[in-house]
Amino acid sequence: MQFLAAYSAGLVLLAIGLFRLLAGRGGATGGLILVAGLVLAAAGGAAMVIAPRDGQTLSLGFGDDGGSKSQERLDDGAPQDEPGSNAAAPAAPAAAEAEAPTRPPRIIEAPTTTIRPADGAVTEDVPAPAASPDFVDPLTQDAQAAAEPTPPLPTPPPDDDRAVALASLAPAASKKQKAFMEALAKGREAYQAAADDVAREAARADRSAALCGTASSPDVENWAATVEAIDTDPSGRIAFAVALPDGTILRTWNNPMSDLDDQTLVLAGTELAGIIGGLKTGDAVRVSGSLFPEPPDCWRSSRLSVDQAIREPSFIFRFTRVARLQN
Incomplete structure (x- = not known):
């Protein structure tokens, strides 16, 4: 309704300003009235077209000198933080967790099992198998072979008959x-x-x-x-x-x-x-x-x-x- 009233007031002022100009009594006052009418009519018409589309509201006010002011405000409905609110509150649990003392890891020892001979069982030391005189340790076999000198290749005998x-x-x-x-x-x-x-x-x-x-x-x-x-x-x-x-x-x-x-x-x-x-x-x-x-x-x-x-x-x-x- 404010937009419609502004638009109507602008039309009225336009009519008055035009009448004074046509009657030859325009002067400075007539010019101001005409300008104010144009501004109000234009602002009111624009507000009626734009406001239903993107949710903008237009507030108008008049000063003592007959001038006009316009202020456009976009209301996005986003909540605003109250002054004095603590924005870092969610970080408190993390800080508390960091300050908590750490416990050393618990070491679990595997149980040892001791095998004992049954009652009455006879135990005796089993001697290690005797090394065979022909036994060759595979770990030292290559080293021994490398240490042994390689006999020179035999030179073929000359062809005496030839x-x-x-x-x-x-x-x-x-x-x-x-x-x-x-x-x-x-x-x-x-x-x-x-x-x-x-x-x-x-x-x-x-x-x-x-x-x-x-x-x-x-x-x-x-x-x-x-x-x-x-x-x-x-x-x-x-x-x-x-x-x-x-x-x-x-x-x-x-x-x-x-x-x-x-x-x-x-x-x-x-x-x-x-x-x-x-x-x-x-x-x-x-x-x-x-x-x-x-x-x-x-x-x-x-x-x-x-x-x-x-x-x-x-x-x-x-x-x-x-x-x-x-x-």
């Missing part, structure tokens, strides 16, 4: 063949006596120069040797190897892929294949053919490592003729 057979061919070697084997022997001795890698490389270079100096061409004629290996692949090609009196190997490649350029494998159906087919390992023969020039050993080596190439020389060889050695 060495004798090769040595017997030395008198049948040609002058060029003997010079070839002597260069290999001196190179091996120098390599084994070298103190470091630099000295070993120097020994290898000297050996290569000596090997190249033994022959003006890679061709070999009637060198004495023994048959070392004969292998045939599924296509009938023969991989052939012989050993010189000093143990040096002359051999073909053992597979077609490696032999694409050198063509050392003996083809099936050839005269040479027929002669080799009639031989066996250990037979004494004379061979002819050619070596392949290649650094750093002067002739192409079949060994993969430098150490093997020096200590156990083996060279790729293309055989052109093989014949049994006549006594």
Whole structure:
């Protein structure tokens, strides 16, 4: 009802103010009346629209100077604390609990049970089992085994028969063949006596120069040797190897892929294949053919490592003729 009364009063004041202005008697008083009417009408109308929606109330008052004041208050219905109330009261039980003395934990001892022999029972000490002389403590077995010295691996005995057979061919070697084997022997001795890698490389270079100096061409004629290996692949090609009196190997490649350029494998159906087919390992023969020039050993080596190439020389060889050695 207050909003409606304010709205009505505002309309009345507006009407009076407009009347005075139209009558030419407005002046300052007429202007104040008109302004007051506008304020009251606007405030009352707004209050009637807003108040039912969000629960706001509008209180209006007039001062002595004819002015108007408005105060808007939102009532949310929340209870307010009374002055002097103690807000920390709920914490009192926690403080009291913290101040309470703590009791030490109670230790419960487990009952012990003593087993006594029955009346009349005879008790006697049972001796511990005697240790067997063959008994081995598993805890010390590994330590004892580690403390015992490990015997060295036995060195396989040399092939005396092969060495004798090769040595017997030395008198049948040609002058060029003997010079070839002597260069290999001196190179091996120098390599084994070298103190470091630099000295070993120097020994290898000297050996290569000596090997190249033994022959003006890679061709070999009637060198004495023994048959070392004969292998045939599924296509009938023969991989052939012989050993010189000093143990040096002359051999073909053992597979077609490696032999694409050198063509050392003996083809099936050839005269040479027929002669080799009639031989066996250990037979004494004379061979002819050619070596392949290649650094750093002067002739192409079949060994993969430098150490093997020096200590156990083996060279790729293309055989052109093989014949049994006549006594």
